Amino acid sequence: VDAVTAMINISAANVTLRGCEIEHADGTNQAILGLLTTAAADRLLIEDCHFHGTANAGTVAAMRIVGGNDIVIRGNRCIGDYTTTLGFIDNVTTASRNLFIVDNQIFNRTAASAVAMTFVATSDGMISRNYMQVLTGTAPIVGANMSWVGGNYYAATDATAGTLI
Numbered sequence: 001v002d003a004v005t006a007m008i009n010i011s012a013a014n015v016t017l018r019g020c021e022i023e024h025a026d027g028t029n030q031a032i033l034g035l036l037t038t039a040a041a042d043r044l045l046i047e048d049c050h051f052h053g054t055a056n057a058g059t060v061a062a063m064r065i066v067g068g069n070d071i072v073i074r075g076n077r078c079i080g081d082y083t084t085t086l087g088f089i090d091n092v093t094t095a096s097r098n099l100f101i102v103d104n105q106i107f108n109r110t111a112a113s114a115v116a117m118t119f120v121a122t123s124d125g126m127i128s129r130n131y132m133q134v135l136t137g138t139a140p141i142v143g144a145n146m147s148w149v150g151g152n153y154y155a156a157t158d159a160t161a162g163t164l165i
Helices: none
Strands: 006-010 016-018 021-025 033-037 045-047 050-053 061-065 072-074 077-080 089-091 099-102 105-108 125-128 131-133 146-150 153-155
Parallel strands (some): 033 061, 045 072, 050 077, 061 089, 099 125, 105 131
């Protein structure tokens, strides 16, 4: 369905999404979001999933996290054309506590994309060992209170070596 608000809605605690393939856009139809949570999504685990879409505009972000605590996003592969300032993960409206974002491969291929993930300023947690491709800029992570504990690499143009953040 073209322009569906979110393909997957998670509004309960202790949910695991593991080993799923989520195609959120093709040449004809694009979901606005691949996944949307509410603040009740405490202890959500998203692991070893493949989020992907074609080069057609329309998908804002693969994941929109609206609050929720102790969320783990680990080992996912994501490629799509997302809003240039939001990226793969878009944490909005409500801060999240104790986020753990690790071992993801992210490619925001929208022209002039500058961000791979963005968080509410008061969200906290750890971001480590992620590989991010954006198409411009030097700040692929926006998160004033997040701890970037190491091993995060990004490239701001195609066919270039990654830079350690």
